[in-house]
Amino acid sequence: AKNCFAIADGATQSFYSSIWSKLLVNYFCENPQIDKNNWQEWLKPIQQKWLEKVTAELGKAKSDNNPAWIEIQNCLSRFESATSTFIGLQFLENQAKVSIVGDSCLFIFRGNQLIKTYLLEKSTDFNNQPGYFGSRSKNNDHEPEFLDIKLKYKQHSDKLYFVLATDALAEYIFKYTEQQR
Numbered sequence: 001a002k003n004c005f006a007i008a009d010g011a012t013q014s015f016y017s018s019i020w021s022k023l024l025v026n027y028f029c030e031n032p033q034i035d036k037n038n039w040q041e042w043l044k045p046i047q048q049k050w051l052e053k054v055t056a057e058l059g060k061a062k063s064d065n066n067p068a069w070i071e072i073q074n075c076l077s078r079f080e081s082a083t084s085t086f087i088g089l090q091f092l093e094n095q096a097k098v099s100i101v102g103d104s105c106l107f108i109f110r111g112n113q114l115i116k117t118y119l120l121e122k123s124t125d126f127n128n129q130p131g132y133f134g135s136r137s138k139n140n141d142h143e144p145e146f147l148d149i150k151l152k153y154k155q156h157s158d159k160l161y162f163v164l165a166t167d168a169l170a171e172y173i174f175k176y177t178e179q180q181r
Helices: 017-030 039-063 068-077 167-178
Strands: 004-010 083-092 095-101 105-110 113-118 145-150 160-165
Touching: 004 017, 004 160, 017 039, 017 083, 039 068, 083 105, 083 160, 105 167, 113 145, 113 167, 160 167
Parallel strands: none
Antiparallel strands: 004 083, 083 095, 095 145, 105 113, 105 160
């Protein structure tokens, strides 16, 4: 309803990243008003919700006598965090507003021709230390990029396709286009 689309790719080794990435996507689609001035404040309600959900997981594990509760409790005591890359995209009239952090990529195609990529530009740009949003405010030292992309059409029949891709799919797309296939 708000012309919003988002993806988030939780870091496998982080603490309850699947919960965190789902919260990011859902929150953005309901509240896309994130920008360079408010992004840390924008994250706070999601961070609180993540903590509530993880605490509920702890309670469930304890009540089920699941020994995993000890590890969950230890992680919470150490203030461990979930981390996730993120892309939020909202279409407003003749522009696309984009919020992006990490190595998930936005591709823009005109027909089958790749015309622009954000933030990475080629398959060799991927590394093991991408930026991310953290589920605890102490972990948010990766400032996202905010883009306003004007949607210009040479002809009315020109169609633009926006592809939001996590790192694995993005790397595949880069390799495919680099081989001019």
